[in-house]
Amino acid sequence: MKLSCIVNGNPVDADVPPRTLLSDFLRHELRLTGTNVGCEMGVCGACTVSVDGEPARSCLMFAVQADGCSVRTVESLATDGKLSRLQQTFSDHHALQCGYCTPGILMTLDTLMQKNALPSDEKSVREAISGNICRCTGYQNIVDAVMALSK
Numbered sequence: 735m736k737l738s739c740i741v742n743g744n745p746v747d748a749d750v751p752p753r754t755l756l757s758d759f760l761r762h763e764l765r766l767t768g769t770n771v772g773c774e775m776g777v778c779g780a781c782t783v784s785v786d787g788e789p790a791r792s793c794l795m796f797a798v799q800a801d802g803c804s805v806r807t808v809e810s811l812a813t814d815g816k817l818s819r820l821q822q823t824f825s826d827h828h829a830l831q832c833g834y835c836t837p838g839i840l841m842t843l844d845t846l847m848q849k850n851a852l853p854s855d856e857k858s859v860r861e862a863i864s865g866n867i868c869r870c871t872g873y874q875n876i877v878d879a880v881m882a883l884s885k
């Protein structure tokens with residue numbers, strides 16, 4: 735099936751088997767391997783990308799469902815090698831260890847940031863990332879990193 739969309743600001747036209755997952759399309763066809771795949775069943779959030787400004791689990795979407803959409807992946811966050819504010823605060827607060835969950839968490843939070851809706855209190859930050867599983871950090875440093883942005 736034909737697919738036309740915008741990925742990280744660039745127009746993409748492709749012809750894909752209808753069952754191709756968006757996560758596989760991004761990783762294997764476009765070589766945007768920053769998007770990680772964990773559970774492949776919508777539970778872990780590692781594959782989260784932005785689709786038309788909303789967080790979406792790319793393992794639960796067919797690539798053709800992104801036809802006509804604007805998709806952003808974690809690769810869109812840094813500019814000319816300079817980390818975004820969100821990425822920098824994660825680095826500053828040691829908000830990652832293995833980093834497997836990090837692209838998904840960053841994209842979940844970035845969609846909120848784009849709407850000026852990034853939470854600034856601990857409970858709300860925890861709620862915001864409740865769909866993203868991190869097996870390493872215990873979440874506290876992630877919460878601290880996000881809250882630091884509002885100070």
Ligand code: FES
Nearest residue numbers: 772773774779793
């Ligand atoms: S890989 Fe998509 S939610 Fe886990």
Ligand code: FES
Nearest residue numbers: 831833868869870
């Ligand atoms: S940093 Fe390892 S899973 Fe989150």
